[in-house]
Each structure stands twice: as C-alpha cells, then as structure tokens.
Amino acid sequence: MSTVHTITPDELDELIKAIRRHYGYDFSDYSRASFQRQVLRCMTKAGIPTNADMVEKLLQDKPFFDWFLESVTVNVTEMFRDPGFYSDLRTNIIPVLASYPIIKIWHAGCSTGEEVYSMAILLQEAGLLNRTRLYATDINPANLDKARQGIIPLQAMKEYTANYMQAGGTNQFSAYYTARYNHAIIHKELRQNIIFLQHNLVTDQVFNEFHLICCRNVLIYFNRDLQNRVFRLFADSLAPLGYLALGLKESLLMTDVRSAFEMVGPKTKLYRRKT
Structure with missing residues (x-):
C-alpha cells in the first residue's frame, strides 16, 4: 500500500x-x-x-x-446515546409536546437511525407515537438506506439496553426489536411514522415547521460560519416555543441566533425558541 x-x-x-x-x-x-x-x-x-x-x-x-x-461524514451514533439527555426529554420535553395534536420532530444528520429510533421508543412509551411525524435526514444516501431498514448489529444491543435503562426506561428493551441471526430488527410499529429524506444542511432550506429539532454531534465538524448558517436554518424551522437539542460539546453561546433561544436543559444542551 x-x-x-x-x-x-x-x-x-x-x-x-x-x-x-x-x-x-x-x-x-x-x-x-x-x-x-x-x-x-x-x-x-x-x-x-x-x-x-x-x-x-x-x-x-x-x-x-x-x-x-x-x-x-462521520457516523458515530448509538441508541440512547448520553442517557441523561433522553431522561431529560422523557421528563421535561415530551410532556410539553403532548399538548400538540400533531407533533413534528426533525432529526438532522440522523446517520444510520439509532437516535431517531430511540426517540420513537420514548414517544411510544408516552402514547404519542401515533400522532408524531419523525423526519430523519442525512447528507449520505447510504446512511439513509441503512436507517430505513432498522437493522442493528445484535452485539450492540447490550450497550444500548444499558443506555435505555439509564435513561429511565422501564420496559424490556428486547420488546422493541426481533433478534435474527446476528442482527436486531426494530419493530415495524416504531418505523412506520419515520420519514427518511436526504437533506444537506450546507445547501438545503427549511422544509417544514417543527416542535423539536435534534442535531447532536454534527455541528462540531463545521466551521463557525457554517454553524451560524445552520443555526439560522433551525431557528427558521422551529415553531414558536419549539425545542432544539444539541450534542454535549455544542452550544448556541457564540452564535448569531443565541438571543432567539433560552436554555432549558443546561447539562443536556436543550434550548427553546422564544416567541
């Protein structure tokens, strides 16, 4: 070589x-x-x-x-990554989302789908999945193909089960997938309200109005100018009082849109758009 x-x-x-x-x-x-x-x-x-x-x-x-x-396009992801974040969602954010007749959530940079399936499980447990539309987007078509299939290596499920329990999960995690050979297949009812789309955060525009946008551990790979452009895109894509979830190493502090948001989860990087 x-x-x-x-x-x-x-x-x-x-x-x-x-x-x-x-x-x-x-x-x-x-x-x-x-x-x-x-x-x-x-x-x-x-x-x-x-x-x-x-x-x-x-x-x-x-x-x-x-x-x-x-x-x-770095594809580091896992189910219930950062369990404290999902615990915060379960306790403080999802009860607010429950007040909307139709809930719209955008997972930007969804990679191979583990985080959007984690969200689907939280919504299922809250009785909200049937009236939620989950939009999962990524720049990479290969990621989207994998995500649509809902097939995850079985060896990863032990770690994901631990994450789920730390996030406050009380069900048997194995109830959400079928084990087949060396893979876990996410159950169809968790997949049916997820819409997978190719979307490029660098060049594409607003395509809906959302109550929650999750873009975790994507923006750390962008420079400051591009981060600002993407944050403006998210601000324009959120309904009034909608939520924005970032990765633990990401922040709105030094961005152009910081005044448009208030922090509601300092430890879990959850923000809410002001009216």
Whole structure:
C-alpha cells in the first residue's frame, strides 16, 4: 500500500472544488483540520499516494466517491446515546409536546437511525407515537438506506439496553426489536411514522415547521460560519416555543441566533425558541 504523507491547503481546496463541481457536495465550510484528517485516512486506506490521484479517482469512480462520502461524514451514533439527555426529554420535553395534536420532530444528520429510533421508543412509551411525524435526514444516501431498514448489529444491543435503562426506561428493551441471526430488527410499529429524506444542511432550506429539532454531534465538524448558517436554518424551522437539542460539546453561546433561544436543559444542551 502506498504511503500518504500530507496534503497541502491548496490541494485540499482543489479536491473540495472538484467534488462541488462534479457532485454538488460542498465541504468548504467543514472544520478544516477534521476534514483533512478524514481525506488523508481515506487516501491511506485506498492506497492513493497523491492528491491528484485522489481527485481523479473520485471523479471517475462513482462507487469510490460513495465510499468516500460515507467515510468523511462521520457516523458515530448509538441508541440512547448520553442517557441523561433522553431522561431529560422523557421528563421535561415530551410532556410539553403532548399538548400538540400533531407533533413534528426533525432529526438532522440522523446517520444510520439509532437516535431517531430511540426517540420513537420514548414517544411510544408516552402514547404519542401515533400522532408524531419523525423526519430523519442525512447528507449520505447510504446512511439513509441503512436507517430505513432498522437493522442493528445484535452485539450492540447490550450497550444500548444499558443506555435505555439509564435513561429511565422501564420496559424490556428486547420488546422493541426481533433478534435474527446476528442482527436486531426494530419493530415495524416504531418505523412506520419515520420519514427518511436526504437533506444537506450546507445547501438545503427549511422544509417544514417543527416542535423539536435534534442535531447532536454534527455541528462540531463545521466551521463557525457554517454553524451560524445552520443555526439560522433551525431557528427558521422551529415553531414558536419549539425545542432544539444539541450534542454535549455544542452550544448556541457564540452564535448569531443565541438571543432567539433560552436554555432549558443546561447539562443536556436543550434550548427553546422564544416567541
């Protein structure tokens, strides 16, 4: 396998521009250091020694680009990740959402679906799933294909069960899926109100009005300008008094829209849009 030593800033710009022109994906406002690491990791894995070779491969080999896209859009996710967040949702947010006749929730950057299925379980336990529409979006079509299937490696369910219990779950977690061979298949009734859509936070616009938007551990990969644009998108997409959920390392503090929100869950990064 060829060794990849480095990629210069100009070379990285060349690669980003080539992808934008050819495929329409714009990585120019992603965190520079993080995106460069992901590109170098892909080059090393693929045995591609130079940026010129990488650009040529990306533009001429669509399956390779699909693999690249899946690799550079970080897909770290799990069911009931950060149990305290789900406990806060269960106790303080879902009872408020129950006052709406139809509840609309957006999971932006849903990856392979584990977090949206966690939300579906909370809503099912609160008796609200039947009148909720869950919109789960991601930039990566491969992620959405996996998420739609609702198939999760069975070995992960032990950890997910522990997360669920720490989040205040009282049912048998195994009641929400069927074990088959080495996989767990999320039950159909949890999947039926989830709408999976491709949506690019960099370029796409408002497509509905939501009572809750969850975008957790996505914005840390964007630079400050792109974070501000996405936060404005979320503010415009929320109903008055709607909620915004961020990852534990993310914050509205230094953003343009901070005055439009009040914090309601300091430890769990839950915000509410002001009227």
